[in-house]
Amino acid sequence: MAFKIIASQCTQCGACEFECPSGAIKFKGEAYVIDPQKCTECKDAFDAQQCASVCPVEMTCVPA
Numbered sequence: 293m294a295f296k297i298i299a300s301q302c303t304q305c306g307a308c309e310f311e312c313p314s315g316a317i318k319f320k321g322e323a324y325v326i327d328p329q330k331c332t333e334c335k336d337a338f339d340a341q342q343c344a345s346v347c348p349v350e351m352t353c354v355p356a
């Protein structure tokens with residue numbers, strides 16, 4: 293399981309990239325994307341998904 297970023301809602305603020313404990317979020321081409329191979333949904337690291345927690349736009353970092 294992994295999270296994904298709804299690109300059409302993302303303001304490209306970049307906050308999520310630095311909070312991800314798995315280094316799964318990168319700016320690629322024209323949008324921030326989550327690598328589903330790297331995303332652990334923050335299991336074992338945090339109680340809540342950090343990307344979703346810091347994202348200023350509701351429902352932009354969501355379960356894939």
Ligand code: SF4
Binds near residue numbers: 316333334
């Ligand atoms: S859910 Fe956690 S591990 Fe997955 S992209 Fe978001 S911050 Fe990174």
Ligand code: SF4
Binds near residue numbers: 297305324352353
């Ligand atoms: S925190 Fe949210 S708005 Fe900011 S870059 Fe990440 S997904 Fe986009």
